[in-house]
Amino acid sequence: MRLNKMAQQTQQSGQSNKIGNYLLLIVFVVLALSVVALFVAVETYFIGDIIAAGIFAGIGGIALAICLFLLYQYRRQATEVKIDIPKVMTTIECQNKGCANKTIREFQRGDYIFKDLDVACPKCGGKQMITAIYKEVKVKEKTYSV
Amino acid sequence: MSFIPGNDSPILQILSLGMYVFFIIFIFYGQRIQMYVMVREVENSLHKLRIIKEEGRKTAIEAIKEIGKPTADPSARVDRYLEYFTIGPQSMDPAGIVHKLDHILDTRDERLKEDVRIMAPEAANNDVQINNLENTLEAAMALNYIYKVVRHYYIQGKKTLSLYVIMQLQMILPLVMKEAEAYASALKAFAYGQPIGDGVGPLIASKLMHGYEVRKVPKDCVVASVPFEGRNALVLKAEGPGGNVGKPGDAIEHVIEEQQGNIACLIMIDAGLKLEGELVGEVSEGIGAAIGGPGVDQFKIEAKLTKYKIRNYAVIVKEDVGDAVSPMRKEINDAVDKVIERVRDVVKERTKEGDTILIVGVGNSIGVGQ
Incomplete structure (x- = not known):
């Protein structure tokens, strides 16, 4: 189905990919300043002022990292839309109490809970019924110690 | 002119001027920059919402084509359906007002079902599939x-350049996105008839009434009338396995009147x-009364319980x-088994043997037979 395809593919939209011009301008100005700061850091280091060089290198490095992170974030957010469609499982149980054979398979269209199946139990040949349909969420929820 | 006294390095001067x-710029345009960041997030x-909505529409159309086998393309009719309002x-x-609202909701429900029957002629006589298709379309409608x-608040915020409109929208967006993603995964569940x-x-x-x-x-x-811990339990639910x-x-009112009010207690089980x-x-x-929705059912249940002085207990499963x-x-x-044990405890502690009790499983019966 379409939703399965949607879960896998990465979709793009030309219009929405356009990053706000003003914001992009600011990011690039800061990027340029950070590069200049790094140059100054190198220059100051060769002059002999190690403390000033360290300060410039720190400021330049942090600004550069922030700018690159912002650009990466914009690119990522604008291009990716993912919806996880988890696997849904169907539990089938044999109605013969002496057997109680249990099978778990992937959900098929037409399955519903308490549906009597035409397929006989592979162990005892008894009647089988769907007893549960559920999805298993594999991602562990984040817990907070409060 | 030197921006840093005592230092003539041109690069340092440019850098300090830039600073x-x-x-x-930040003093005068700080708020506007903040707004652009928020606008970008909303954008x-x-x-994402537009892609999810489009996929919802396509899923609904495909489900109608697959199940209903219409002779003409149902897209135009689906688009009309998605724009319905109440x-x-x-x-x-x-x-x-409750009865007026009840009537409006009944009319809406009938109208939507009729439309689904027209869109899916092959499934017109199959209530299970009609209900599932209706639920699929309602999920697509919610996404739309x-x-x-x-989009309305986003455009309004951009038009008026109001930080506060954009800010409110940006603040509730994580919750809105969570709901939209939930409806997106509901589409497949409804189209396939999976329990939700x-x-x-x-x-x-169903587990109590089965057999x-x-x-x-x-x-x-x-x-169904079920013997339960020496009591006569009337177990009630929406008819499945279609989405319903x-x-x-109405059902509780009907059963209580049938029993002439001789019900020891009502136990409602719902998702909370x-x-x-x-x-x-x-x-x-x-x-x-553990029941959601617009409040019509809750009103009717409470009125009937008050009339016959019937006690009402609720057990919920958190989600x-x-x-x-x-x-x-x-x-x-x-x-499920934990809830049944809890209901068993309530029945043993709060009622006497031989009493008639009413147990109601509230919710959507999609994928759940009886």
């Missing part, structure tokens, strides 16, 4: 509505919204809004 300019979410009753004089509302988290109430009722004679009660519900919540208010920090599938117990409309999680399925 000054940047500082001044990204709106882009006008609530006038509330200036609130007396009788969410997208349009977010909200169906935990009907699932428990006993079941009869239909108005509207779209079923009831029935009208438990969990608070952050609570676990999915936790079972909790209380009193009152969040995403779990309620997406395929049932294993934790919720595992809570």
